[in-house]
Amino acid sequence: MAVLGQQLRRDRVVLSIWIVAIAVLLAGSAAAVSSEFTGAAARAAVLQLGLATPSLLALRGIPNGDSAGSLLWFQVFAFLAVAGGLMNTFFATRHGRADEEQGRRELLAAGAIGRLAPLVATAMLGLLANLVLGVLSALGFLVAGYDGTGALVAATGLTSCGLAFLGVGMLAGELAATSRSANSIGVVAVLLAYALRGAGDALGTPHFEKLTLTPSWPSWLSPIGWAQQSFAFTENRVGPALLPLALAALAGGIAFAVHARRDLGASLLPERSGPAHAGVGLRSMLGLAARLARGALIAWAVGGVLLGALIGTLTNAVAGVAASNPQITQVLKAFAPNRQDTVGLLIGAIMLMTGMMAAAAGIQAVLRVRGDETDGRAEPLLALAVSRARWLGSALAVGLAAVAVVLVLAGIAAFAGLAASGRLSDSWRAVEQALAELPAAFTIVAAAAVLIAIVPRASILLAWLVFAAAIVIGLFGPLLTLPTGVLDTSPFSHVPSVPFTDWGPTVVLLVVDAALVALALVLVRRRELSS
Amino acid sequence: MTIAIHTRGLVKTFGRVRALDGLDLTVEPGEVHGFLGPNGSGKSTTIRVLLGLLRASGGSAMVLGLDPWRDAVAIHRRLAYVPGDVSLWPNLSGGETIDLLTSLRGGADPGLRARLLSDFELDPTTRGRAYSKGNRQKVALVAAFARRAELYLFDEPTSGLDPVMEEVFRREVERVRGEGATVLLSSHILSEVEQLCEKVTIVRAGKAVESGSLSELRHLTRTSFHVATGATPAELAALPGVHDVHREADRLAFDVDTDAIGPVLTALTAAGVSAMTVAPPSLEELFLRHYGDRVES
Structure with a gap:
């Protein structure tokens, strides 16, 4: 009991943020679905589009009729299950492998408690957290105006999925030697569950007249896929909603069995060793920055490629639906205001999102420098023949390169996708549009470097705030009809749409980028190391 | 030859905290200089100023004849540094980290690198996150010793090492001393400084309180006697220089000023001695005198 209390105290903030954020996401999207798509006809149109487009089915889920509940289930459940899954695997690692790694567990295990007590406490606290999440979810659906039974079934599905991933997370903690690899296993498990059901749904058989789908077998390999089959708000099947609990019991049970038999600090999978010598690529500051950014950059680049490829698969379907549904054209227009044709709208909207992803990849690469500084790794580097300008400059160069990699790969993927669907003339426009986003994404990344140079302690927070502001203004500003003065503060508001007629804004952005880079490199010379 | 390290009235403030309060430090070329002080006395801050990682708020500092803030990179080409608390990139192996760190000051001597890895018993294929504190320290030490430098700065270099590894560290310091390098070694471990350093600067609350060779500093201390003797406590206490x-138990314990040892020995011999231990002044006592703390054991 004491262990449980201590874990709860330590985690109250992080866990609360996760739960509240998921509940807010849920209530917000539930409200949006019911307000944006009024009337069965509008909903049926969207769901027709979804059923006809495998990539949308893969991203979203399975509808079941033209009711608002069906559309909601299609739109949000898989996302919520992923968010809840990540919450649980990270939670399990915080109280499992991370504790062991940092020696807190040793302190605890030396006390008068059983070997399994910390695991029991983690399981109980996790159960509690998922129940709270379940109750808040049910309330969220009710507040957004959906019926009580459906809300209950949906919340049950979400809770049992969460518990399944709690079990998986606890098992990952027994398998992996470090909290980092335990978290990786957890994230991979959650994404795999999402992807399996995505593949199963995309390959399933759509029934257009009933507006539903029979998924193919891969969906049945995923706890998210099981819970989806409960069709909350329409059929309300409780059995599938509870099925993930079996996985929770299985994975949790194995975790307990392993934990009872292993030594403190041991793990089933040994830590992999690394090379005894550094490759030529790692023997410089640029090499170091590139190496540290590599893992995350690969993930961002895959995301960019998927988004780019999406354009090709969506174009034909969207063009067909948009012709009959002005509402969809309206939404796309808000993202890319200067466009007339639907395909151009789609290219503009998706490349804008890709540009923001690229900016995030770049910011992450630059901010790594600040992490090195606070953790004490910058000190030995700066005690070598490395100036502060070179130290920050290397990370900034890699950050800018990361932006280019993500956008260029997304452009190529879009090109291939559009060419494959027989729209060769549009495919060049996609590449040009991807390149047009570069200067805007550069601005955000260079701004992060300036922040590191002038306000090191606040730089991480401020850099992400700048990014978030640019996203909110760039993506939603036109929808929210913000005044032009506010819109102009986001570099993404100045990205022209292909075909370009006015290069002015792009040139201005590039000048601003160069000025920010110079400013960061000059100002960082003047400052001390700060922890 | 230029003085290796020279500071005059060095001041460093963080907000209202005065971390360095007029610190004077002189290290001659070719000497192994101990930089002694308790935790929080300003040793690490001084080293960071000497490395140009922090800017002095007042006073002057010269390293190898150059200004550490302005000419940091030029100075760094000629020195090697090991921080007190080494933190490594979790994903890089020890070998990769050593190569990275040495490459950035010109590249390691491959033979030296291999010998150091074997002497320090360090596995270079382990990832940074999997090393213990002592092994992280060894990674930084191998990186520092694997390429010759004019000046070595060590901030509490043996805090995570076991006695066998401390011995390896001492051997390496002797080697670079033999090659003519200058070493500044900060520590609060007195035996380490006593064994390695010919000169010592003692720092307390951001000020150097004492500086000189070990024998110069020993005059400040008293020698401890534990004697089974026929003399009474009152007789001993009456002798000059006895405290x-x-x-x-069955012995008398007392401290004697260094210049009064001769007469005290004569008096003891006259009174008869059946057992005696005499402890030389240790740096521990220097500390106790400077900081006015009582022995707590």
């Missing part, structure tokens, strides 16, 4: 006489 703090008290009984411990």
Whole structure:
């Protein structure tokens, strides 16, 4: 009991943020679905589009009729299950492998408690957290105006999925030697569950007249896929909603069995060793920055490629639906205001999102420098023949390169996708549009470097705030009809749409980028190391 | 030859905290200089100023004849540094980290690198996150010793090492001393400084309180006697230079000023001695005198 209390105290903030954020996401999207798509006809149109487009089915889920509940289930459940899954695997690692790694567990295990007590406490606290999440979810659906039974079934599905991933997370903690690899296993498990059901749904058989789908077998390999089959708000099947609990019991049970038999600090999978010598690529500051950014950059680049490829698969379907549904054209227009044709709208909207992803990849690469500084790794580097300008400059160069990699790969993927669907003339426009986003994404990344140079302690927070502001203004500003003065503060508001007629804004952005880079490199010379 | 390290009235403030309060430090070329002080006395801050990682708020500092803030990179080409608390990139192996760190000051001597890895018993294929504190320290030490430098700065270099590894570290310091390098070694471990350093600067609350060779500093201390003797406590206490006489089990314990040892020995011989231990002044006592703390054991 004491262990449980201590874990709860330590985690109250992080866990609360996760739960509240998921509940807010849920209530917000539930409200949006019911307000944006009024009337069965509008909903049926969207769901027709979804059923006809495998990539949308893969991203979203399975509808079941033209009711608002069906559309909601299609739109949000898989996302919520992923968010809840990540919450649980990270939670399990915080109280499992991370504790062991940092020696807190040793302190605890030396006390008068059983070997399994910390695991029991983690399981109980996790159960509690998922129940709270379940109750808040049910309330969220009710507040957004959906019926009580459906809300209950949906919340049950979400809770049992969460518990399944709690079990998986606890098992990952027994398998992996470090909290980092335990978290990786957890994230991979959650994404795999999402992807399996995505593949199963995309390959399933759509029934257009009933507006539903029979998924193919891969969906049945995923706890998210099981819970989806409960069709909350329409059929309300409780059995599938509870099925993930079996996985929770299985994975949790194995975790307990392993934990009872292993030594403190041991793990089933040994830590992999690394090379005894550094490759030529790692023997410089640029090499170091590139190496540290590599893992995350690969993930961002895959995301960019998927988004780019999406354009090709969506174009034909969207063009067909948009012709009959002005509402969809309206939404796309808000993202890319200067466009007339639907395909151009789609290219503009998706490349804008890709540009923001690229900016995030770049910011992450630059901010790594600040992490090195606070953790004490910058000190030995700066005690070598490395100036502060070179130290920050290397990370900034890699950050800018990361932006280019993500956008260029997304452009190529879009090109291939559009060419494959027989729209060769549009495919060049996609590449040009991807390149047009570069200067805007550069601005955000260079701004992060300036922040590191002038306000090191606040730089991480401020850099992400700048990014978030640019996203909110760039993506939603036109929808929210913000005044032009506010819109102009986001570099993404100045990205022209292909075909370009006015290069002015792009040139201005590039000048601003160069000025920010110079400013960061000059100002960082003047400052001390700060922890 | 230029003085290796020279500071005059060095001041460093963080907000209202005065971390360095007029610190004077002089290290001659080719000497192994101990930089002694308790935790929080300003040793690490001084080293960071000497490395140009922090800017002095007042006073002057010269390293190898150059200004550490302005000419940091030029100075760094000629020195090697090991921080007190080494933190490594979790994903890089020890070998990769060593190669990275040495490459950035010109590249390691491959033979030296291999010998150091074997002497320090360090596995270079382990990832940074999997090393213990002592092994992280060894990674930084191998990186520092694997390429010759004019000046070595060590901030509490043996805090995570076991006695065998401390011995390896001492051997390496002797080697670079033999090659003519200058070493500044900060520590609060007195035996380490006593064994390695010919000169010592003692720092307390951001000020150097004492500086000189070990023998110069020993005059400040007293020698401890534990004697089974026929002399009474009162007789001993009456001798000049004898302090703090008290009984411990069947022996008398007291401290004697260095210049009064001769007469005290004569008096003891006259009174008869059946057993005696005499402890030389240790740096521990230097500390106790400077900081006015009582022995707590």
